[in-house]
Amino acid sequence: MASIVNQNAYSSALPNFRNLGILLRILLIVNVAAFAAAVVKSETLRGVWLQFVEISAVVEPLLITSLLALMLLNGVLGRMPYALGVVAVIGLELGLTTVLYTAGQSLLPPQSAPLERYWILVAIVTFVLCVYFDLRGRALSPALAEARLQALQARIRPHFLFNSINAVLSLIRQDARRAEIALEDMADLFRVLMADNRELTPLSREVELCRQYLNLEQLRLGERLKVEWHIDNMPGDALVPPLILQPLLENAVYHGIEPRLEPGSISINIYMAREQVHAVLLNPYQHQGSHHAGNKMALGNIRERLQLHFDAEASLTTKISDNAYQVHIAIPYVKQRAS
Secondary structure: OOOOOOOOOOOOOOOOOOOHHHHHHHHHHHHHHHHHHHHHHOOOHHHHHHHHHHHHHHHHHHHHHHHHHHHHOHHHHHOOOHHHHHHHHHHHHHHHHHHHHHHOHHHOOOOOOOHHHHHHHHHHHHHHHHHHHHHHHHHHOOOOOHHHHHHHHOOOOHHHHHHHHHHHHHHHOOOHHHHHHHHHHHHHHHHHHOOOOOOOEEHHHHHHHHHHHHHHHHHHHHHHEEEEEEOOOOOOOEEEOOOOOHHHHHHHHHHHHOOOOOOEEEEEEEEEEOOEEEEEEEEEOOOOOOOOHHHHHHHHHHHHHHHHHHHHHOEEEEEEEOOEEEEEEEEEOOEOOOO
8 A cells, every 4th residue: 555644653844835835824914913002012003014014014025925835945944854844944944035025125115124123033934834844744643633633543343343254154055256356355345454554645545445445345235226427537546544435434324224125325536627526426315314324323423534644625515415425535636656
């Protein structure tokens, strides 16, 4: 199984400066800091706005230039040790400050602060941002969310195991080869479920795991379970968090198929559009029922892991319509770099 992200223990690292969520957070934090400075320097409400405009005239060009530079140098900075990377980012910001101060000195008011003061302010804000992203990474790291991740992995219901074993036993005399394949599927499935699943995995492997799970469910549900795969446009090399689809399919079977007497269909549509990988799962929905809380727990856990790996660039949405339940996952197309 391929992997590019090892999170057994969180180690400090610079953020991904090409991630939309990271860029938006930097924009927001810097502008909030500029507004706070305007409030401190002003005595009236009107004065706050005038001061903010004046400060923004200095801050915004540096902010936009810095974000562009960080995006271009993201790969180089990401390969540096954390401490060296922080020093490099601060050095970059000081260099850009010097260049913009010198180039725009004629535009600054006569009473503007000296370059040294800008250096100090830029260094402080940059260091605070680095600390913020480091603390945020620690807060979201699986080392702290281990209990929630393990709870998700443990959601395979015990009766699923027992029912699968019984289904295999009933096949042994009738179709030994099919029983053997079912046992192999069970072994693979539970090997993944019990493993340390904190590394990104190819989408093709996740789909294979889902097929094995649905094959086992079909042993006991028979014709009641229909599965429709639409994966002709699926990028199999895309990297995704493991167990991102299987718990959703388990919920689809448990909530959408098992309560029905008539056959029900689960549809899985995986495709790529605009450099994003989309997975749309659709299953029958029973409005009556007392066990929808488990579904919410799985969805909440998956949202956390999507945020951990992809920040604001990933999304998970749900929709109920015409007695059908739909889950739509969208993540950026990331694949393993050639070594």
